[in-house]
Amino acid sequence: xxxxxIHWVEWNRLVAxxxxxxxxxxxxxADVTRLARIVNADAEAVxxxxxxxxAPELVERISWDDVAHIPGxxxxxxxxxxx
Numbered sequence: 001x002x003x004x005x006i007h008w009v010e011w012n013r014l015v016a017x018x019x020x021x022x023x024x025x026x027x028x029x030a031d032v033t034r035l036a037r038i039v040n041a042d043a044e045a046v047x048x049x050x051x052x053x054x055a056p057e058l059v060e061r062i063s064w065d066d067v068a069h070i071p072g073x074x075x076x077x078x079x080x081x082x083x
Contacts, residue, residue: 001062001066001067002067002070005067005070005073006070008073008076009070009071009072009073009076012076012080013072021080023080023081025051027048028048029045029046029047029048032046032048033045033046064077064082064083
Protein backbone atom coordinates (compact mmCIF):
# COMPACT_ATOMS: atom_id res chain seq x y z
CA UNK A 1 0.00 0.00 0.00
CA UNK A 2 2.88 2.37 0.70
CA UNK A 3 4.44 1.78 -2.72
CA UNK A 4 1.10 2.51 -4.39
CA UNK A 5 0.69 5.72 -2.36
CA ILE A 6 4.19 6.88 -3.23
CA HIS A 7 3.58 6.07 -6.90
CA TRP A 8 0.31 8.06 -6.85
CA VAL A 9 2.02 11.13 -5.33
CA GLU A 10 5.01 10.95 -7.69
CA TRP A 11 2.88 10.37 -10.81
CA ASN A 12 0.74 13.39 -9.98
CA ARG A 13 3.89 15.48 -9.46
CA LEU A 14 5.04 14.49 -12.96
CA VAL A 15 1.80 15.76 -14.47
CA ALA A 16 1.61 18.82 -12.25
CA UNK A 17 -0.32 20.93 -14.75
CA UNK A 18 -2.52 18.55 -16.72
CA UNK A 19 -4.87 19.88 -19.36
CA UNK A 20 -7.54 17.73 -17.74
CA UNK A 21 -7.74 15.81 -14.48
CA UNK A 22 -9.87 12.69 -14.22
CA UNK A 23 -10.42 10.68 -11.08
CA UNK A 24 -10.57 7.03 -12.10
CA UNK A 25 -13.67 6.32 -10.04
CA UNK A 26 -15.52 9.22 -11.70
CA UNK A 27 -14.84 8.28 -15.34
CA UNK A 28 -17.95 7.70 -17.42
CA UNK A 29 -18.53 5.89 -20.71
CA ALA A 30 -18.75 9.32 -22.35
CA ASP A 31 -15.25 10.17 -21.03
CA VAL A 32 -13.81 6.91 -22.40
CA THR A 33 -15.44 7.47 -25.78
CA ARG A 34 -14.25 11.10 -25.96
CA LEU A 35 -10.68 10.11 -25.07
CA ALA A 36 -10.70 7.23 -27.58
CA ARG A 37 -11.80 9.64 -30.30
CA ILE A 38 -8.68 11.73 -29.72
CA VAL A 39 -6.65 8.95 -31.33
CA ASN A 40 -9.40 7.47 -33.53
CA ALA A 41 -12.15 9.84 -34.62
CA ASP A 42 -14.27 6.85 -35.64
CA ALA A 43 -14.08 5.05 -32.26
CA GLU A 44 -17.40 3.55 -31.31
CA ALA A 45 -19.16 4.59 -28.14
CA VAL A 46 -18.44 2.28 -25.22
CA UNK A 47 -20.43 0.97 -22.32
CA UNK A 48 -18.77 0.47 -18.97
CA UNK A 49 -19.47 -2.47 -16.71
CA UNK A 50 -21.18 -1.82 -13.38
CA UNK A 51 -18.90 -0.37 -10.69
CA UNK A 52 -18.96 -3.70 -8.87
CA UNK A 53 -19.20 -7.19 -10.26
CA UNK A 54 -20.73 -8.36 -7.00
CA ALA A 55 -17.63 -10.28 -5.95
CA PRO A 56 -16.55 -9.90 -2.34
CA GLU A 57 -13.54 -7.71 -1.73
CA LEU A 58 -10.41 -9.78 -1.42
CA VAL A 59 -8.27 -7.18 0.31
CA GLU A 60 -8.68 -5.13 3.41
CA ARG A 61 -9.94 -1.58 2.91
CA ILE A 62 -7.25 1.07 3.22
CA SER A 63 -7.90 4.53 4.62
CA TRP A 64 -6.05 7.76 3.96
CA ASP A 65 -4.85 7.59 7.57
CA ASP A 66 -2.97 4.36 6.73
CA VAL A 67 -0.74 6.26 4.29
CA ALA A 68 -0.86 9.75 5.83
CA HIS A 69 2.88 9.59 6.56
CA ILE A 70 3.76 9.66 2.82
CA PRO A 71 5.07 13.20 2.15
CA GLY A 72 2.62 15.27 0.11
CA UNK A 73 -0.11 12.62 0.04
CA UNK A 74 -2.75 14.31 2.18
CA UNK A 75 -2.29 17.69 0.48
CA UNK A 76 -2.65 16.05 -2.92
CA UNK A 77 -5.68 14.06 -1.76
CA UNK A 78 -7.38 17.26 -0.61
CA UNK A 79 -6.50 19.00 -3.88
CA UNK A 80 -8.27 16.24 -5.83
CA UNK A 81 -11.30 16.22 -3.56
CA UNK A 82 -10.57 13.10 -1.53
CA UNK A 83 -10.98 13.55 2.25
